[in-house]
Amino acid sequence: MPAVVRISAILVVSLPLIASAQSRQPAPGYSAQPRTQSGTLVITGQQEQAPITRINGHPYVDIESLARITHATVRYVGNQIIFTLPNAMTPNSAQGPSSAESATSQLSGAFLAAEIEALTAIREWRVSLVNAVQYQYPIADTWIAPLRRFADSKMQLAAAAATTEPDQKTLELLRNEFNNMQQESDNLVAMRARVSEIRPDTFDNNPQDQKILACQRALAQVAASKQFQDDPACH
Numbered sequence: 001m002p003a004v005v006r007i008s009a010i011l012v013v014s015l016p017l018i019a020s021a022q023s024r025q026p027a028p029g030y031s032a033q034p035r036t037q038s039g040t041l042v043i044t045g046q047q048e049q050a051p052i053t054r055i056n057g058h059p060y061v062d063i064e065s066l067a068r069i070t071h072a073t074v075r076y077v078g079n080q081i082i083f084t085l086p087n088a089m090t091p092n093s094a095q096g097p098s099s100a101e102s103a104t105s106q107l108s109g110a111f112l113a114a115e116i117e118a119l120t121a122i123r124e125w126r127v128s129l130v131n132a133v134q135y136q137y138p139i140a141d142t143w144i145a146p147l148r149r150f151a152d153s154k155m156q157l158a159a160a161a162a163t164t165e166p167d168q169k170t171l172e173l174l175r176n177e178f179n180n181m182q183q184e185s186d187n188l189v190a191m192r193a194r195v196s197e198i199r200p201d202t203f204d205n206n207p208q209d210q211k212i213l214a215c216q217r218a219l220a221q222v223a224a225s226k227q228f229q230d231d232p233a234c235h
Helices: 063-070 099-105 109-134 141-161 165-194 207-225
Strands: 004-006 010-014 039-042 049-055 058-060 073-077 080-084
Touching: 039 063, 049 063, 063 073, 063 080, 063 207, 073 207, 099 165, 109 141, 109 165, 109 207, 141 165, 165 207
Parallel strands: none
Antiparallel strands: 004 010, 010 080, 039 049, 049 058, 073 080
């Protein structure tokens, strides 16, 4: 639940990053089913929409989906999410790309939708693993395999939708994220086969997991801006 919300030119939400504060997520029920959508957020003047999920009777919208439909940018600083609306940018705060540069880096609509779905599937895969470790659930391929297959199916859809050069470049980053997640998942399964339990702090200061999280944030920013942006975390 948000602790602080400040709305002005820049919206700052002081809460753990949804993509990284995985201990707040429900414990894995050994199911790859996505969360139930209970409505749609529509902003006047905007054509795109965002799904609403209800938790304990309260409606929630994913911060990255909100950024996408408002064409905003998102930055992560410690435990804060800094949400900047397009009209909040000043000439001295940032110099955006020229119209020609924007056109050459723009993602196609079909790929953008597929990229968001693939990234969400990878994120849910990681959430389930983190919860299993923190709550000492047995890690077994019987319930990890459906998560992996679901993410892989979304990756294939993204690959099929990648028709432009920016799409292809973003797809390469997405594939690297998938492969890193696959490696982390396999490592945890192998570790669980050797020991009776895995330490709950396994993810703390884990370089590979930090790289996965950093790439997730970078790809979320790509989706929000609808333009290819390279990031070393995804290599």
